[in-house]
Amino acid sequence: MPTNIINFMKKYMPPNKTILVFIGTYLPGNKAGGPIRSVANVVESLGDEFNFKIITADHDLGQAQPYPGIVPDTWCRFGKAEVYYASKKSLSLRALIKLLNSMDYDVLYLNSLFCLNFTIKPLLLRYLKLIPNITTILAPRGMFSPGALRLKWLKKRVYIFIVRFIGLYSNIIWQASSRFEEIDIRHVFGGTGHQMKDPVIVAPDLVGYQMDHSPYPLRIKKQGTLDIVFLSRISPMKNLDAALAMLKGIQGDINFNIFGPIEDQKYFQICHKICEGLDSNIKVTFHGEVDHAGVQGVLSSNHLFFLPTLGENFGHVILEALLAGCPVLISDKTQWKDLENLGIGWDIPLNSPDKFKAILKRFVEMDNEEFIVFSKRAANFGKTQLNNSTILEQNRELFRSALKISKN
Secondary structure, three states, X not given: OOHHHHHHHHHHOOOOOEEEEEOOOOOOXXXXXXXXXXXXXXXXXXXXXXXXXXXXXXXXXXXXXXOOOOOOXXXXXXXXXXXXXXXXXXXXXXXXXXXXXXXOOOEEEEOOOOOHHHHHHHHHHHHOOOOOOOOEEEOOOOOOOHHHHHOOHHHHHHHHHHHHHHOOOOOOEEEEOOHHHHHHHHHHHOOHHHOOOOOEEEOOOOOOOOOOOOOOOOOOOOOOEEEEEEEOOEOHHHOHHHHHHHOOOOOOEEEEEEEOOEOOHHHHHHHHHHHHOOXXXXXXXXXXXXXHHHHHHHHHOOOEEEEOOOOOOOOXXXXXXXXXXXXXXXXXXXOOOOHHHHOOEEEEOOOOHHHHXXXXXXXXXXXXXXXXXXXXXXXXXXXXXXXXXXXXHHHHHHHHHHHHHHHO
């Protein structure tokens, strides 16, 4: 486009509306998993239509040192967004009041349910009228799923009771990533009959940005052998202990490759203890963390992705496994359904461990010819999920709806 036209548009066209995003961890971080990619996908896809400003921590999840090359407590450009990498001192209530009252924004977009600094504090300041009462979107990111609520359930139930009573989460727009999450939100916050005063808008996670679309290598699958991969945070929510327990008694030469940061040391020790009780034909290796750039290589070098999770908001790593041509064996607590009929994997109820074991036994005995058919179907299905125009429009409409409310 000619420079004079660009200058004319900048001078006379109204500026894009500003979406102020709060998220605990953002790029270049990767340890927090899906939420980072969910927000990054939105920014990459809609960053030309909306002005995204992001307030996030100046370090990755579980780390103390700031990201190298980033100056904390200043605004900088990262991709299509302006990002404020906040140090601990700038996340005090006093500092947040000063920061949020010093800038203009049209919509506040929160990406957690229980995060103190990046959800509870902004909501509290809004509730106390210490910052402008801007239209607010809250994406709970799967925290209302039954599996998530079971973890530390008493603490969570008490908190939800209190905030419902005082109305801390009132007058917001809830973003559900699926119809299943919409049901969960209404069940917890809707009260009797699940009727809610505040709107719940379904806007599924955008995918495509930062995902490796390159062709996957063809692996050899020998009958009687199986290379399994678990790639996720090592925490009770991901249910690694159940995955290890299901391997007991499975015959054949099995390599179980575990990748991901250790989020819970006590839980890690529980999993390690289970490994000690497995038969000698099952080799379990804890590889530690893997950078996002290495995810495709890890997934594509294994035969089966195994994640009996207690719940996923979206499950980016499940899609990444499919893109890598790695069939998936997961629980039925995700939005990825009917996988067996699609011929790309299985979604099994958690109360049916024998069904999980039957699939594992089947995969051990699978020969290369049958595996290649599974692998190609998985990769082809994964590609169909990328850059979905309907999902893009749903996310666009989420922000447009919020902006309409802010005008009234």
